[in-house]
Amino acid sequence: MIDQGLAAQLEALLGDRFTCSPGVCTEHGRDISHLDPHSPDAVVFPLSTEEVQAVVKACAAHGTPIVPYGVGTSLEGNIHALRGGVCIDLSRMDKILKVNQNDLDVVVEPGVTRLQLNEYLRDTGLFFPIDPGANATIGGMASTRASGTNAVRYGTMKDNVLSLEVVTPSGEVIRTARRARKSSAGYDLTRLYVGSEGTLGIITEVTLRLYGMPEKIASAVCPFDDIGNAIQSVMETIQLGVPIARIEFLDTQTIRAVNHVSKLDLPESPHLFLEFHGTEQGVDEQVALVSEIFAGNGAGAFQWAEKPEDRTKLWQARHDAALSIPAYATNTRQWWTDICVPISRLADCIAETHADIAESGLYAPMLGHVGDGNFHLAICQREGEPEDVERAKTLNDRLVRRALAAGGTCTGEHGVGRGKMAYLEEELGGSVDVMRSIKQALDPGNIMNPDKIFHFQG
Amino acid sequence: MIDQGLAAQLEALLGDRFTCSPGVCTEHGRDISHLDPHSPDAVVFPLSTEEVQAVVKACAAHGTPIVPYGVGTSLEGNIHALRGGVCIDLSRMDKILKVNQNDLDVVVEPGVTRLQLNEYLRDTGLFFPIDPGANATIGGMASTRASGTNAVRYGTMKDNVLSLEVVTPSGEVIRTARRARKSSAGYDLTRLYVGSEGTLGIITEVTLRLYGMPEKIASAVCPFDDIGNAIQSVMETIQLGVPIARIEFLDTQTIRAVNHVSKLDLPESPHLFLEFHGTEQGVDEQVALVSEIFAGNGAGAFQWAEKPEDRTKLWQARHDAALSIPAYATNTRQWWTDICVPISRLADCIAETHADIAESGLYAPMLGHVGDGNFHLAICQREGEPEDVERAKTLNDRLVRRALAAGGTCTGEHGVGRGKMAYLEEELGGSVDVMRSIKQALDPGNIMNPDKIFHFQG
Ligand SMILES: Cc1cc2nc3c(=O)[nH]c(=O)nc-3n(C[C@H](O)[C@H](O)[C@H](O)COP(=O)(O)OP(=O)(O)OC[C@H]3O[C@@H](n4cnc5c(N)ncnc54)[C@H](O)[C@@H]3O)c2cc1C
Ligand SMILES: Cc1cc2nc3c(=O)[nH]c(=O)nc-3n(C[C@H](O)[C@H](O)[C@H](O)COP(=O)(O)OP(=O)(O)OC[C@H]3O[C@@H](n4cnc5c(N)ncnc54)[C@H](O)[C@@H]3O)c2cc1C
Numbered sequence: 001m002i003d004q005g006l007a008a009q010l011e012a013l014l015g016d017r018f019t020c021s022p023g024v025c026t027e028h029g030r031d032i033s034h035l036d037p038h039s040p041d042a043v044v045f046p047l048s049t050e051e052v053q054a055v056v057k058a059c060a061a062h063g064t065p066i067v068p069y070g071v072g073t074s075l076e077g078n079i080h081a082l083r084g085g086v087c088i089d090l091s092r093m094d095k096i097l098k099v100n101q102n103d104l105d106v107v108v109e110p111g112v113t114r115l116q117l118n119e120y121l122r123d124t125g126l127f128f129p130i131d132p133g134a135n136a137t138i139g140g141m142a143s144t145r146a147s148g149t150n151a152v153r154y155g156t157m158k159d160n161v162l163s164l165e166v167v168t169p170s171g172e173v174i175r176t177a178r179r180a181r182k183s184s185a186g187y188d189l190t191r192l193y194v195g196s197e198g199t200l201g202i203i204t205e206v207t208l209r210l211y212g213m214p215e216k217i218a219s220a221v222c223p224f225d226d227i228g229n230a231i232q233s234v235m236e237t238i239q240l241g242v243p244i245a246r247i248e249f250l251d252t253q254t255i256r257a258v259n260h261v262s263k264l265d266l267p268e269s270p271h272l273f274l275e276f277h278g279t280e281q282g283v284d285e286q287v288a289l290v291s292e293i294f295a296g297n298g299a300g301a302f303q304w305a306e307k308p309e310d311r312t313k314l315w316q317a318r319h320d321a322a323l324s325i326p327a328y329a330t331n332t333r334q335w336w337t338d339i340c341v342p343i344s345r346l347a348d349c350i351a352e353t354h355a356d357i358a359e360s361g362l363y364a365p366m367l368g369h370v371g372d373g374n375f376h377l378a379i380c381q382r383e384g385e386p387e388d389v390e391r392a393k394t395l396n397d398r399l400v401r402r403a404l405a406a407g408g409t410c411t412g413e414h415g416v417g418r419g420k421m422a423y424l425e426e427e428l429g430g431s432v433d434v435m436r437s438i439k440q441a442l443d444p445g446n447i448m449n450p451d452k453i454f455h456f457q458g
Numbered sequence: 459m460i461d462q463g464l465a466a467q468l469e470a471l472l473g474d475r476f477t478c479s480p481g482v483c484t485e486h487g488r489d490i491s492h493l494d495p496h497s498p499d500a501v502v503f504p505l506s507t508e509e510v511q512a513v514v515k516a517c518a519a520h521g522t523p524i525v526p527y528g529v530g531t532s533l534e535g536n537i538h539a540l541r542g543g544v545c546i547d548l549s550r551m552d553k554i555l556k557v558n559q560n561d562l563d564v565v566v567e568p569g570v571t572r573l574q575l576n577e578y579l580r581d582t583g584l585f586f587p588i589d590p591g592a593n594a595t596i597g598g599m600a601s602t603r604a605s606g607t608n609a610v611r612y613g614t615m616k617d618n619v620l621s622l623e624v625v626t627p628s629g630e631v632i633r634t635a636r637r638a639r640k641s642s643a644g645y646d647l648t649r650l651y652v653g654s655e656g657t658l659g660i661i662t663e664v665t666l667r668l669y670g671m672p673e674k675i676a677s678a679v680c681p682f683d684d685i686g687n688a689i690q691s692v693m694e695t696i697q698l699g700v701p702i703a704r705i706e707f708l709d710t711q712t713i714r715a716v717n718h719v720s721k722l723d724l725p726e727s728p729h730l731f732l733e734f735h736g737t738e739q740g741v742d743e744q745v746a747l748v749s750e751i752f753a754g755n756g757a758g759a760f761q762w763a764e765k766p767e768d769r770t771k772l773w774q775a776r777h778d779a780a781l782s783i784p785a786y787a788t789n790t791r792q793w794w795t796d797i798c799v800p801i802s803r804l805a806d807c808i809a810e811t812h813a814d815i816a817e818s819g820l821y822a823p824m825l826g827h828v829g830d831g832n833f834h835l836a837i838c839q840r841e842g843e844p845e846d847v848e849r850a851k852t853l854n855d856r857l858v859r860r861a862l863a864a865g866g867t868c869t870g871e872h873g874v875g876r877g878k879m880a881y882l883e884e885e886l887g888g889s890v891d892v893m894r895s896i897k898q899a900l901d902p903g904n905i906m907n908p909d910k911i912f913h914f915q916g
Binding site: 102178179192196238341343344404407410415424428429432433434437438441454 | 632633868
């Protein structure tokens with residue numbers, strides 16, 4: 001329960017865009033993660049930076065926790081309101097403010113989603129490449145340092161946010177950078193807020209880099225008999241510096257789910273899904289090179305999707321893989337986990353993880369953005385099999401430890417949230433104390449998304 | 459003067475790698491900037507992280523200021539020891555620790571220079587692209603968020619540092635990230651330290667991204683009758699998304715100096731220096747496209763440098779431009795300044811700046827990494843013309859204000875140092891208070907390179 005005075009203040013400010021409705025609160029306290037939901041006490045739907053600022057100031061004055069919220073697609077309990085408080089749902093701040101066509105950038109409100117943005121850009125010849133499977137908000141994606149299938153070529157949110165407007169925990173509005181392509185003007189606050197998961201303030205505006213639509217796009221799927229060969233092909237492609245736009249791995253278990261739900265008939269074997277961007281000639285060259293690498297590793301035949309609608313279908317299937325899994329593995333609950341390793345360690349890491357999965361007896365399809373060394377498991381825990389929880393925990397634990405031992409990270413793109421807090425300490429040790437000092441400096445009252453990323457009392 | 463006890467402690471620790479020699483101190487307190495030098499009271503030359511740590515702990519215990527130092531090529535008084543204290547010269551920590559060929563990365567000590575690194579990598583087929591004109595250290599380059607001619611394609615230090623080892627102001631050793639290509643594991647401390655100019659700690663190890671040597675490299679110089687046409691050509695090249703590796707602007711004044719000093723006979727007109735990286739076909743395609751753009755803007759004939767030695771000569775001339783200017787404009791002192799604007803504003807910004815230069819009556823050659831919207835002036839102040847100082851100040855002031863008005867930044871790559879502190883406040887307003895809070899949190903005693911980037915009392 002939030003303080004009555006605060007409730008009155010927020011209601012006066014926002015009218016029916018302030019609510020304590022149990023339905024709305026419940027909805028804003030749960031996600032598809034493996035973690036128990038925690039509802040906020042109230043939800044607000046601001047429409048402007050000024051409204052966000054007013055809400056933050058009011059909450060700060062009452063010491064009431066705030067959880068920023070995009071569309072709740074994060075996977076590590078990032079939006080759980082562990083101490084109750086006010087959820088600030090930014091999804092109605094969804095205006096695209098300005099496309100600077102000649103500078104290849106765009107200014108958006110945080111609630112704009114990636115599909116909305118690309119739809120809007122369609123006629124400009126420009127696009128925004130970062131594409132987590134879900135139709136997440138740009139503010140949420142910035143906050144988790146999200147990436148997706150195109151990151152191998154276009155980078156992650158860290159590389160594609162030029163500037164942010166942020167409401168700080170004390171209710172000041174700051175802008176972290178101007179619109180120049182590069183700058184050495186002081187500490188890189190843009191990159192500090194990217195990936196901070198709502199723990200340092202609320203992003204109210206984002207300036208993003210855009211890219212010209214490539215002259216040619218070619219997509220293909222390619223089956224392999226053997227996972228080792230598939231991953232060897234990925235490593236060679238990356239090591240040769242082929243500027244491939246997407247190179248995605250789906251293991252046999254994932255293909256089963258995709259075939260079943262997306263009504264495809266891919267062979268039941270490990271696959272790579274590929275996309276090439278470039279000029280006509282450039283794409284031809286890349287394809288020739290990659291075909292040679294793949295042939296040298298015993299790949300099956302490429303199945304090409306040349307037409308835009310076929311391409312869309314192919315990538316829809318890839319993106320739907322995440323949704324296919326629960327639809328296929330009925331009566332299970334997924335534990336989505338996410339690691340990233342240096343590419344030279346990827347083959348070993350995947351092989352050992354598959355051995356673990358076999359031993360666990362669980363259905364745990366693997367898929368990932370392997371060009372970056374990044375992959376996920378969707379560990380399926382069966383209803384009525386309470387021991388699956390422990391099995392999933394062990395599997396996840398061994399996976400993360402393996403990644404750390406290989407010089408990798410406990411999360412390549414989903415963020416730490418609640419789920420990876422202990423591993424963050426293992427990964428970065430004393431650096432987490434530095435993070436705590438920064439949190440203490442910028443949010444001494446610990447009101448911004450408390451109990452996420454690391455333990456901190458304020 | 460530093461405390462006697464501290465001096466004894468440092469001497470016991472480092473022997474003759476601790477010195478109070480006035481010559482050494484003077485040398486470590488001056489640079490080629492327009493600002494008055496300030497010497498440290500002592501200089502130390504550590505050889506290991508442990509030694510750095512011991513020095514930092516000793517200084518911290520005495521509240522003695524520390525100035526980290528690479529090779530002193532920064533241009534905004536960044537290394538001036540404004541409060542005296544101990545300069546930590548990292549140039550002897552110059553080991554290349556590990557090339558991870560298959561992961562396209564390398565681990566180096568901070569004193570490794572960019573030329574040393576590329577010399578070492580020569581036989582691996584890999585290279586590190588960031589190239590400020592000077593042969594700076596990797597630690598210094600990380601600290602100023604440096605870039606250079608290749609940044610238009612390969613990014614800046616922010617994009618190419620994977621991980622840092624840092625000795626914090628309290629003498630803890632932290633590692634900011636693992637070696638994975640991407641990570642969402644907590645606050646991005648790597649990017650916080652990149653560009654922090656030694657004010658938050660001392661970088662003692664750097665992991666960098668590397669790139670495969672392109673199959674083909676082609677370089678050319680191209681003269682223009684008119685600056686507007688040259689810049690229009692740059693804008694169109696960037697807006698079309700040509701993956702050009704270098705696109706550098708030298709105005710007529712700069713060409714004069716380069717011709718004179720490098721014994722070249724380039725026509726005395728504005729020039730673009732270009733480089734293309736890619737496959738044979740890819741480079742041919744890029745060249746065809748750029749040739750067409752340039753022809754449409756009335757460019758002169760390309761002069762190609764195909765052979766490696768010709769290419770080296772061409773880029774040597776570009777890199778030497780900075781040194782040519784003082785050699786040509788004898789008896790002057792340079793005020794190097796550096797701004798960056800959104801590319802759509804570049805032509806106007808350059809034209810207005812040239813008008814200012816004409817009005818000032820000063821020799822102030824302009825050169826820059828225009829593909830990023832970034833350029834410099836070397837404002838030459840004549841000996842025995844005391845009014846030149848005021849003229850240079852006005853010119854710089856108008857330039858920076860123009861960049862800010864265009865949505866740009868007061869420094870594209872040289873950092874804030876002492877010289878741009880007032881402009882940083884104008885550029886980022888309340889964000890500078892956030893920076894101060896971070897400084898306060900991480901260096902409450904204000905011992906790390908005090909009085910740089912922003913005013914802060916500690
Ligand atoms: C099917 C599926 C597939 C996915 N695939 C990928 C993938 O390929 N790559 C990938 O990176 N992720 C993927 N994800 C994860 C998810 O989409 C990302 O974590 C996403 O970036 C979160 O965006 P959101 O708008 O849903 O934010 P939310 O989940 O609402 O919030 C995420 C975090 O950011 C904070 N936050 C949200 N908005 C703001 C704001 N404006 N200011 C400050 N803090 C804010 C929240 O407090 C929370 O900590 C996938 C998720 C699903 C369900
Ligand atoms: C002729 C010439 C051309 C140039 N061209 C370019 C260019 O094209 N692009 C560009 O970006 N710059 C350019 N510069 C500027 C310069 O080379 C950079 O600023 C360089 O990055 C500084 O490196 P350094 O090793 O000389 O560091 P220093 O000048 O010694 O130090 C720079 C700053 O970093 C700090 N520092 C140094 N080492 C460390 C460390 N290990 N840990 C923490 N802090 C540290 C210092 O305290 C100081 O604040 C040019 C300079 C010259 C003289």
